[in-house]
Amino acid sequence: MTIKRITFGTTIAAITLLTTLAASAAPGVATGAVNVRTGPGTGYAKVGTLAAGEVVDVKQCQGSWCFVDRNSGTDGWASKNYLAPYEGGGGGGGSDDTEIPFNFGMSVGPGGPSFSFGIGDAPPPPPPPPAPAKVCFFKGNNFSGAQFCVSAGTDDPNLPGGWNDSISSIKVQGGAQVTVCKNVWYGGFCTTISTDKPALGSYNNAISSYQAF
Template identity: 65%
Template sequence: MITKRLYLAAAVAAATLASTAVAFAQPGIATNAVNVRSGPGTNYAKLGALSAGEIVDVQQCQGSWCYVDRSAGKDGWVSKNYLQPYQPSGNSGGGNKKPDIPFSFGMTIGPGGPNISIGIGNAPPPPAPVTPRVCFFKGNNYSGAQFCVAPGTNDPQLMGGWDDSISSIQVQGGAQVTVCTNFWYAGSCTTTASSQPSLGAYNNAISSFQAF
């Protein structure tokens, strides 16, 4: 039975490898300044920023985001709209030959049957999901005193020194928040699904909120 499982696992692995589009590192250059994030989306934490003209190794891409390996600064995900292939000056070209692609193959047999793992190239593991939450800060750019809430938290009357004292809001993991300038969700209100380092007309003017 174990031998049959081994053959089955090997066959599945071979089929998977043959049908998977292989990603490999290739040099890229930032066309403009762009944020580096911990995952493929604006809801993930900011780790730093690429400067215009910075050269990186593009490890893999998911949709409109690519994971880059930097020679200086933290590695992470950036929007591929700000990347383009890098061609060093004096490059004589070499046809369409692709570099060798390192890969690893692992298989274990457990109570639930074969467990197969295939690693291709130098791509990092998928980022851990970010817990949905909304954080409020007394300073701009997510600085100063803060408190965080989970989706489903509502506060019709901000107290404890927070009424008319919020200057930036960080939104993570797909959460959203509606903020209002008066108690009980009255006055002027606005809803955001992305982090706001400054609040404009709502700066130091929020008196109630609903997170969802």
């Protein structure tokens, strides 16, 4: 019983400290339209766009990139060159240093949650590497049945007989896009796909050529 009480008390203390650290995020404002990405670099996938004048909480910075917490839209990393202190938030203080000198983490195991935290300028753990840019084609709806995948930069002006007019769903990852056409050599009607498509509508079983990029 004593051990349980200590563990519970430690957990509450850690949560309280994490809440305090999170509250120390610096308010910032976007000085222009800028992409929001899954990691600190242009090689990471785009997950949204900050509009000029959008106010965010800057959680931490790594090099020339900062992780921003948005009131609306997906959180992620944005170029520090497009961020400035938000004077209206009362926390900018005229300084252009938006880095947060706190770092913390949490993991959950069989024994319950555990916390780690520190104070200093150590950078946060690096995010996972970006997913490779590729496109996958499926013969069935909802990404089912036979499939083949290609890297960005691949094209085929004339799909082989086993795949010509036989594609029913498409997955994209790593920021890849693909233009699919109903005729060979990119003829007929074409459309560009940048998000997963579990069903292709009028392009179902009607694709004869593609260009992935």
